[in-house]
Amino acid sequence: MMNAPDIASIERQARALLANGRFAEAEAQVRPLLASGSGPLALWGVLADAIRPQGRIEETRAIQDMLVTHMPGNLTARFNLAETLLLLGDFERGWREYHHRYGMPHTTMIERKVQRPRWNGRPIPGKxxxxxxxxxxxxxxxxxxxxxxxxxxxxxxxxxxxxxxxxxxxxxxxxxxxxxxxxxxxxxxxxxxxxxxxxxxxxxKLTDLPGNMPYLCADPHRIEKWRTRLAGLPRPLVALVWAGRPTHVNDANRSMALADLAPLAMPGVTFLSIQKGPAAAQAATPPAGMSLVSLSDEIEDFEDTAAILSVADLLISVDSSPVHLAGALGRPAWVMLPFVPDWRWLLERTDSPWYPGMRLFRQPAHGDWQSVMAAIATHLASLRGP
Structure with a gap:
């Protein structure tokens, strides 16, 4: 008589593969146990987490939907579904499920307990x-x-x-x-x-976006300060951010090293490092041929970042806060996105409904930043000076 598979052990092994980015292997490990269309919910969760990074988003949504149906009280499952729905542009249901972002093991500590009712979207004049x-x-x-x-x-x-x-x-x-x-x-x-x-x-709704633009503005005094600071540099001035916050749950997927931006080095373009955090130190050794001025140590706060973005001709950045600041300011930005991006960038499109004028450069396959660099370099060449 055959022994029943050790589901907990299989899940641990598959999760270890996922943690190392070996998504196809994790999928192959659990698929046989789910071939009948049934099987342990824990392994269906592994399967969803294995195929989503491979870009099979509709299939992921179907599995996540099933998991929520069978485990309605599992807030992590509901949040995972929310991010997939929003990525697919299903705002109506996506925002409802996104409400479950608190109550998961890693978010309960930051939930704000407010002893007043949540506004329901209706008029409350006088309140x-x-x-x-x-x-x-x-x-x-x-x-x-x-x-x-x-x-x-x-x-x-x-x-x-x-x-x-x-x-x-x-x-x-x-x-x-x-x-x-x-x-x-x-x-x-x-x-x-x-x-x-x-x-x-x-x-x-998607059709409500973007609203009045821009809706943020930089401090005029800071703009003047940075206009003076950058006055002698040849244009175009291109601000650079190549890494997000290291503690972000998805940072390994969205960030890169400055060395990866070597294909962007070309005569006639002045790059401005506005990178913050540990990765800022990489600006001391830029790729060969890249004219890079590091402003990182001079940036005291977001007011400085906003002013630099208002003076610079363009921001090229991974998915991080300066992208949203540039978008809110109405400044040009090219965003380097992983194969399966954060939900707010949707799928396939090269523009963003959130920010007019923003251009999205997406990995055509998981981890393929080289193709992103080649596409950006082609567009950048048309902007450079003589």
């Missing part, structure tokens, strides 16, 4: 609505556009609470009556809404 940001800087820059929409819809007095690093830029945004830094005591309010729950409660 005060607290809108508070919650996640990364890029998320804040991307969704600040919706504060003015919420003000108009709610007819309420709006108090906006944002992280301290984004506060001064957000102060020049429209749609709030009062603004405070996260961590300070807000004035009395009747209802609240997380910044990234506004799409759910307001029923955001």
């Amino acid at each position: 005060t609505l607290l809108i508070h940001d919650e996640q990364g800087y890029g998320d804040t820059f991307q969704f600040l556009r919706m504060v003015a929409w919420a003000k108009a819809r709610s007819q309420a007095r709006v108090v906006l609470e944002v992280n301290a690093d984004s506060l001064s830029i957000a102060q020049r945004c429209n749609g709030f009556d009062d603004i405070i830094a996260r961590g300070t005591l807000p004035p009395a309010f009747d209802m609240h809404c997380e910044l990234m729950s506004l799409p759910m409660v307001m029923g955001l």
